[in-house]
Structures are given as structure tokens and as C-alpha cells.
Amino acid sequence: MNAEDIQQAVIDSVSPEWRHDPYRAYEVLRAAGPFVPGPLGTRLVPSHREAEAIMQDSRWSHAEESELLHPDSGVELPGSFLWMEPPDHTRLRGLVSKAFTARTVEGLRGRAEHLVEDLFDKILAQGEVDLLESLAYPLPLTLVCELLGVPAEEHEAVRQMSGAIARGLDPDLLLSPAELDARTRAVHEFNAFFGDLADRRRAEPRDDLITALVQAEAAGVRMTPVELLGTLLILVVAGHETTVNLIANGVLALIRDPAEFDRLRADPGLAVSAADEILRYDAPVHLTTRTAREELTVSGQTFAPGDAVIVLLASANRDPAAFPDPDRLDLGRYAPGRRAGRHLSFGLGLHYCLGAPLARLEMEVTLRAIARRVSSFTLRQDPPPYRPNLVVRGVSELHVHIRGHREDPS
Numbered sequence: 069m070n071a072e073d074i075q076q077a078v079i080d081s082v083s084p085e086w087r088h089d090p091y092r093a094y095e096v097l098r099a100a101g102p103f104v105p106g107p108l109g110t111r112l113v114p115s116h117r118e119a120e121a122i123m124q125d126s127r128w129s130h131a132e133e134s135e136l137l138h139p140d141s142g143v144e145l146p147g148s149f150l151w152m153e154p155p156d157h158t159r160l161r162g163l164v165s166k167a168f169t170a171r172t173v174e175g176l177r178g179r180a181e182h183l184v185e186d187l188f189d190k191i192l193a194q195g196e197v198d199l200l201e202s203l204a205y206p207l208p209l210t211l212v213c214e215l216l217g218v219p220a221e222e223h224e225a226v227r228q229m230s231g232a233i234a235r236g237l238d239p240d241l242l243l244s245p246a247e248l249d250a251r252t253r254a255v256h257e258f259n260a261f262f263g264d265l266a267d268r269r270r271a272e273p274r275d276d277l278i279t280a281l282v283q284a285e286a287a288g289v290r291m292t293p294v295e296l297l298g299t300l301l302i303l304v305v306a307g308h309e310t311t312v313n314l315i316a317n318g319v320l321a322l323i324r325d326p327a328e329f330d331r332l333r334a335d336p337g338l339a340v341s342a343a344d345e346i347l348r349y350d351a352p353v354h355l356t357t358r359t360a361r362e363e364l365t366v367s368g369q370t371f372a373p374g375d376a377v378i379v380l381l382a383s384a385n386r387d388p389a390a391f392p393d394p395d396r397l398d399l400g401r402y403a404p405g406r407r408a409g410r411h412l413s414f415g416l417g418l419h420y421c422l423g424a425p426l427a428r429l430e431m432e433v434t435l436r437a438i439a440r441r442v443s444s445f446t447l448r449q450d451p452p453p454y455r456p457n458l459v460v461r462g463v464s465e466l467h468v469h470i471r472g473h474r475e476d477p478s
């Protein structure tokens with residue numbers, strides 16, 4: 069492989085033209101070596117071994133991402149703990165972590181099942197639908213908004229703000245002036261909207277997460293108003309933009325692989341393993357960054373303090389050194405006893421995704437409903453159109469013709 073091929077793969081891995089399939093470029097990058105010179109003076113980390121080593125090691129910081137990707141943005145994304153280090157990270161993450169334990173999240177199963185059943189009633193009655201709008205968005209958006217305590221009539225407004233912010237997580241140099249403006253506006257709207265909602269909950273507490281956070285604040289746990297907004301921002305944006313793509317990626321993968329779809333229908337219990345396999349196979353979050361706090365050596369390469377890397381999580385998940393037959397969707401890969409490698413779709417280490425149990429639950433419940441209620445679906449356009457988003461990657465629509473079973477009440 070020559071230097072030109074590698075350079076081209078670096079370009080393709082970020083190019084909107086290849087957003088529908090960055091995996092070919094990732095393969096070239098993995099073959100080029102453990103570290104490949106990347107944009108913004110970074111080194112790209114395409115392989116599982118080094119990605120895992122870096123994510124696990126807290127001497128690599130995530131606090132410099134804003135400086136790296138949004139150097140002159142002029143707009144402060146409120147200080148979310150995703151971009152903090154201990155002790156601030158520990159304090160703020162601790163305040164919300166109770167709401168996301170496996171046990172607490174299991175308590176949401178009934179509500180998730182009810183929502184999914186309702187959505188499928190409508191979808192199957194229509195037959196011809198955009199599954200992004202009719203399934204992938206409503207489930208995670210409704211659940212995270214209900215958890216926080218956002219009134220139903222405001223869910224759509226939250227979705228609009230959050231979409232513009234999610235696009236704004238990409239490096240500024242990839243964003244158009246209109247997208248940068250939209251992000252600034254959305255952050256201001258977000259702060260006004262959630263600042264107002266927090267005030268309402270201070271005055272009139274309810275049984276929701278915003279009330280729990282303002283009460284913790286009142287009980288003397290240190291949290292500034294900006295930190296409260298930052299915490300809400302990461303819960304809203306990370307809490308649904310990602311899961312939307314997981315659901316859409318999962319449906320797309322099943323449509324493209326009828327044998328695996330049949331396997332799921334024959335054994336709906338596979339849904340638990342299938343959720344993790346879909347996370348591995350087509351990760352919703354493609355990359356993250358880390359900056360060395362001190363001199364560090366990984367796989368023989370030395371990094372000076374301040375050196376930054378872009379960890380290609382979705383590429384690590386397709387690394388043949390970590391996963392046999394990595395480009396194959398194998399819904400049973402994570403079944404008990406199979407000892408599959410660890411995918412990095414939820415990150416690893418200090419910043420490991422807080423919402424992982426919720427995301428897994430949402431996907432499992434969706435897959436069980438698909439297994440039970442859908443007899444066939446056909447894609448109207450393959451590949452479907454993708455959003456330009458690099459970090460949180462996914463389709464912009466997913467038009468399908470879908471059929472249920474005859475005995476389905478709809």
C-alpha cells in the first residue's frame with residue numbers, strides 16, 4: 069500500500085461522499101499501521117488493540133476535545149461531564165448515575181414495550197413508511213424526555229435543538245457557516261428552554277430527573293447552573309441521537325441480511341445478543357478524541373503531553389484481530405458462552421457510556437417487536453441517504469415497505 073492510498077483513505081473516512089460506507093477506508097487505515105497521521109495534527113487510531121489501550125488509560129484526557137475540534141467556535145457547549153476529568157467528572161456523573169443503573173433502567177421496560185407496540189400498530193397499518201421518523205426517533209426521544217420530565221408537547225422542540233447540536237459535535241472545519249449558526253442558536257435555545265424548566269421544577273417538584281438534579285443542587289451538592297445545563301445537554305443529545313441511529317442501523321442491517329432476520333424471527337431471545345452485535349457491526353458513534361496528559365507510549369509510539377489522537381471506534385469494531393469474520397453480521401456473536409471480543413461502541417474507561425443499559429433495552433425491545441410482528445420489509449433505496457454527520461453517524465431517512473403477519477391485529 070502506498071502513501072497516496074493511505075492519504076485517500078484518511079480523506080474518504082471523513083468525506084460525506086463515503087458516509088454510507090466508511091468501512092472500506094477504515095480497512096485501509098488499519099492495514100497502514102496502528103497510528104496514521106490524521107487531520108488537525110492528530111494521529112488516527114483505527115485498530116482495536118490501540119483503541120482499547122488508549123480508552124482504558126485515564127492518562128489520556130477527553131477535556132481538550134473542544135479546543136481541538138471547535139477552536140474558534142465562540143459558543144461554549146455547556147460544560148458537560150463527558151468533556152471533564154476528575155474530580156468534576158466524578159461529582160457530576162455521580163449525580164445522574166443512579167437514574168441509569170441496570171436495575172432502574174429495567175423498570176422502564178414496560179413503558180418501552182408499550183411505546184414500541186403503539187408505534188408498530190401505526191407502522192403496520194401504513195405499510196409504506198420512513199422508519200427513521202416512525203420508529204427510530206420517537207422511541208428514544210420519548211423515553212429520554214419522559215425520564216427528564218420534558219412535557220410531551222415540547223418533545224419535538226427538544227428534538228430540533230438536539231439535532232443541530234449533534235451536527236455541531238463534528239469538527240468545525242467540516243461545518244458550513246449555516247450549520248455553525250444553527251448550533252449557536254440551538255445552544256442558546258437549549259439553555260433558555262432547560263433553564264426555564266429547571267426553574268419550574270424548583271418551584272414545583274415532580275417525580276423526574278430534572279427535579280432530582282435541582283434538589284441535589286439545593287441539598288448542597290455543588291453544581292453550578294451552567295453545569296446543570298451541561299448535564300442536561302449531554303443526557304438529551306447523547307441520550308437519543310445515538311440510539312436513533314442504533315435502531316435505524318439495526319433495521320437496515322436486518323433488511324440487508326434476510327438469513328439473519330429469519331434467525332431472529334425463529335429465536336426472538338437472540339435480541340439481547342443481537343443488540344450488541346448491531347452496536348459492533350455499525351456503531352452509532354464513529355469516533356472520539358483523546359489528548360495525552362503526560363509523555364505516553366502505546367504500541368511502541370511515543371506521544372508528548374498535548375498530542376491528540378482520534379480513536380476510530382467503529383473501525384476498531386471491524387478489526388479482524390479482535391473479531392473473527394468482522395464484516396459479517398452474526399446476531400448470536402454475543403450469545404452466552406460465545407466469548408466475543410469487546411466492542412467499543414459505548415467507549416471504555418472513565419467516560420464509558422452512562423446510558424448503555426437504556427440503549428440496550430431500547431434496542432432489545434425493538435428487535436423483539438420486529439421478530440414478533442414483522443414478516444417482511446423491503447428497502448426503497450439502498451443505500452439510503454446519510455446525514456453528513458461524522459461523529460454521530462446515521463441515515464437521514466429509511467423508507468421501507470413493511471408487512472406484518474396476517475394474524476396481527478393491525
Ligand code: HEM
Pocket residue numbers: 130149150151161212302303306307308310311314351352353356357412413414415416418419420421422423424426427
Ligand atoms: C446506542 C446508543 C448510544 C451510544 C452508541 C452511545 C455512545 C457513547 C460513547 C461512545 C460514549 C463515550 C464517549 C467518549 O468516551 O469519548 C458515551 C458517553 C456517554 N453517554 Fe452514551 N451512547 C448511547 C446512548 C446513550 C443514552 C441513552 C444516554 C443517556 C440517556 C447516554 C449518555 C451518555 C453520557 C452521559 C455519556 C458521558 C459519560 C461520561 O463522560 O462519564 N448515552 N456514549
